[in-house]
Amino acid sequence: MSALSERPANPVVGETVPHESAALHVTGRALYTDDLVARTRDLLHGYPVQAPHAHARVTRLDTAPALAVPGVVRVLTAEDVPGVNDAGIKHDEPLFPSEVMYFGHAVCWVLGETLEAARLGALAVEVDYEPLPSVVTVREAIEAGSFQGAQPTMERGDVEAGLARAEHVFSGEFEFAGQEHFYLETHASIAQVDENGQVFVQSSTQHPTETQDIVAHVLGLHAHEVTVQCLRMGGGFGGKEMQPHGYAAVAALGATLTGRPVRVRLNRTQDITMTGKRHGFHATWRVGFDAEGRLQALDATLTSDGGWSLDLSEPVLARALCHIDNAYWIPDVRVNGRISKTNKTSQTAFRGFGGPQGMLVLEDILGRCAPLLGIDPADLRRRNFYTEGQATPYGQPVRHPDRAVAAWDQVVQTGDVDSRRREIAAFNAAHQHTKRALAITPVKFGISFNLTAFNQAGALVHVYKDGSVLINHGGTEMGQGLHTKMLQVAATTLGVPLHFVRLAPTRTDKVPNTSATAASSGADLNGGAVKNACEQIRERLAQVAGGRLGVPPADVRFEGGRVRGLAHDTDEIRWADLVTQAYFQRVQLWAAGFYRTEGLHWDSTVFRGEPFKYFAYGVAAAEVEVDGFTGAYRTRRVDIVHDVGDSLSPLVDLGQIEGGFVQGAGWLTLEDLRWDESDRPTRGRLATQAASTYKLPSFSEMPEEFNVALLEKAHEEGAVYGSKAVGEPPLMLAFSVREALRQAAAAFGPPGTSVDLASPATPEAVFWAVEQARARAAEHGHVAEGFPGMVPPQPNGDVPRYHPRSERPPAEQHALSAEV
């Protein structure tokens, strides 16, 4: 057990506690950024002018009519930007564009005394456009050669040789949709300027430091002139990692130009039509199996739908490549990646960050090929699991592969999988119009930012004279329970009851240079930093206590708000008394903590290294029932065993697993981004741009029976108090639902039927899969058989070099000069 992972006696971590803000949530008292409007005087409201073209040049922009609208105060345009006119860090996201790059792109922003005045002002702005040819779908982009960013290749062994020696070679194609984050709280920022020109931005952001950087570079300021605070978010899911910056910058620009607080809050229509989403992907693939169904080789080319700007598409693609293996050993691998440039929103981070997309490609392959191999899909998956000593295609040894096995066995056992499969077979034999199926799928997910530099965090811990504790750290709270876990970590390290500790909102003037709260790493990184700060304080207090108790400082123990010597018969000091005493001895009672993840390395140019601290594992078994008349279906039961290490906070972790699973099921079955691909004037418009047309999972999608267990004996040496990250990995447990739907559809045909299933697998998509099973039973979907098969397109020699997340340049800031 490492010093980082070891828990003291009776730790507060591991206790089941409600979310730290639960009482505020349920009473409506919890404040979100836009709730500050009612508390802010003289506030101005921003409203965008959105372009009605997928691609066009702005030939005239006349703001005068807007200024004639009562209540309109100002219109912000490119001319107003004192710094860099860019909402991102790659110089491809002009904040006020002269070229419209997607339908709904904001060309300028109107500030009004009321939201209604700003809205009417935006309607009055006159803009002329010269429409330009547009690329809307990823297939169009492939055909047109419209790509952006680098095109990496992940390669191990000799894929041609692997395929040549394989008993069975299949090839095919797969295209699947992205996903809208649909955090219930849309993007919101409120900016104000103080008497000294200091800009204070409250923003719903997962990455306050980067919001600060972008606001600074747009305004032409240094970072120390901008402070960003995030109270909490009403959901993020990756959608507030890169996307908030531009809106915060618009608010900040408005505030500096008017001297008044400015609010920019997107309504749902604006949020869904303007902000980036999960990338949809296109994949072409060849796969080889030996006679027993063991994977021999995988040759694939993945093309992500990047939208109009690069955003986080490169690191998303890197993670997709790094997860295409999921939990399976594949000796010979060649996977190429590329990012299409399309006239759509700028696709971005979304829970899993490309990992789900990479894994989906292989799970789809296994689901389609299992019937062709004559092997039960569950057996095919289980047979290909990694074993100890094997490494991923990018060269990282797979540690603890036995945990995937343990989770699998536990799901099979506690989920009664064998007997239920017999019941399902009997049910299907007795029912002509309704079929059931059960599918079981694993997850292996790498934890850490691919980019090594991001794996650092800071914290600031104050102990006040009365013994009360205030902690601050660089992570943001979006509902994932990070703050709850950090309170538990602090209480554990200091040995005080949980209620001694409070947590203040995330601010860039408290903890600087933070990483995004992303990549599931929030608790690992910030927990390490909080623990480090608390340890510094505890060690100082141990000196004081040692003197008082007459024991060596190393023998002082802190527990439950009491401090005593190692031997049980020593005196006890109350925590608050010790703190007071330490103050009078002039002992520093606060500390800045820091943490960086050790042992990571990653060379993006050859796509090799050990980018992940560890892997998180999980297994899910899902049972569905499909109606053959309509394709409608229900999820009857789901059993999950998931690996969270030694849980820091079981209720929080359970919530992440269940919520991630349902969100993943939403992506794969229900949530339907429909872009206008026609040649009508509305080409490029998102047709499903509201909650009424873009349907999220509701109560009707919750599994009727839902059993979740945390994997036992799962201590993780490399993370704070033996825990593991939990934010993203459970999302991919939802593959079990999709594969169960495929198997249920296939059950309408004869045994051995392979069916293609569109993603999302809406009732309509399932109906067509059922029809395929019924009508084309003798054929095998669209999978081709035989070597060499359909060879995926290979990059030519002059593709751009890869710049992964680890190599992205810092946001442009004008560096402080020594000369004044």
Add this chain to the structure above:
Amino acid sequence: MNPLQATVNGCPTDLGEIRAHTNALDWLRDQGLTGCKEGCAEGECGACAILVARPTADGGTQWTSVNACLVPAASLDGQEVVTAEGLGTPDALHPVQEEMAQRGGSQCGYCTPGFVCSMAAEFYRKERCDGAGHPAGGNPAGGHPAVRQNGNHAQGRHTPAERDGRAVTDHEHGPNGFDLHALSGNLCRCTGYRPIRDAAYALGAPAEDDVLAARRDQPAPTPAATRVSRADGEFVRPADLPEALGILADHPDAVLVAGSTDWGVEVNILGRRAPLTLGIDRLEELRTFSVSDDVIELGAALSLSEIETRLAGRVPLLDQLFPQFASRLIRNGATIGGNLGTGSPIGDTPPVLLALEASVVLASSGGEREVPLSDYFTGYRQSVRRPGELVRTIRIPLPLSGVSAFHKIAKRRFDDISSVAVGFAIQVEGGVVTRARIGLGGVAATPVRALATEAALEGRAWTAESVREAATVMRGEGTPMDDHRASSTYRSAMLGTALLKLHAENATPQEVGA
């Protein structure tokens, strides 16, 4: 005129400088009640849910959950409203809040106040508390017992509701009588819903000293005649039907608002700012309900929830419809007259009412006329309703046919818009179809009757073979289109399978009178 005033969380509150188009959500937030959240502004997410005091048939009050984003603030004049802030405080949580907080029912917390209000409405629903009778919503999918054993959370420690003497515990009803459909209009993006369900199913009955429970035994506030006049529009709630018809005669372009579930969307999403909005939701003349031997009359301004409660299962086809019609939050506002008044081709009541051979009574200052619903729709959002007319009642003739079903094809089972909707009412006597009425939605510019299919069925035996032939005819009904909800091929396919599904599930139907 006295200033407009609503009672919010027990405090009389001036409505102040609201405009005709100000919705209740924005107004409440302006009052500092920011627990009420905007998630979608079109009544789909429930983050803005609040409780309003609404009258019950027996003269009491029901705490009714509605979407604040869809309600004109002006219509709150004289009404009583409770928000999440009014239910409890962090130091004194309401039982609903306590269960939600302790069980992990909130993560990001943004949807939570709305969930709390929807859950509180069901908590206070008397039929649930009394543990009696017909659980609202029913359960068309059939019962599938599935109670999750959830660790240390006690199961069934509260008195279970009973139906026909048996505890109702299926995957949409809790052991405490809680109907999960009460939450069908609330979306959560974080939890996956299981802890919210467990919180709902753990609720007991309101305590003896629960003020809101006691309030139910008093009458609901009477509707106030209201007028808000601003430069950018006017909202008028007349005192009675003659006044309403008089205003409508003078201003035929006035926007009629009852449940305002369409009004809210048009105002919030489409930016509609009508010069005159006429609130007819509380007019007693439009809220009549009667059942005689040969006809059921439903007042046009009754909400779908009110109709559901009052019919109490008398019309099985409507009972199939209700839980599939939008969400409880919407059904608590949306009226049956409004669903016909908008004339949408994808409204869910028309296919059912067409199958029931309903007619519509239209009233104007010049008098009344009755129009069969099959003659009512004339084009996309067009009907025979003339300027100056409004829908007063809907009449459903009795007796009802023996085989009836409502098939709704949609992406999501709860709270979605139909891509295809089919209402069936088929009478089988001596094994022969004597009468077939089929209403279709989503396959033409208006709701339509499947006349060719009806003809293909009538006089034929109710057998798999003849039904297969009629299904082929039905596949060709209407003129389905491609859109983001479904392809035209799928819509046609669904027309083609609907009758097969109906027959498979009713191969040996109960023959009325047999």
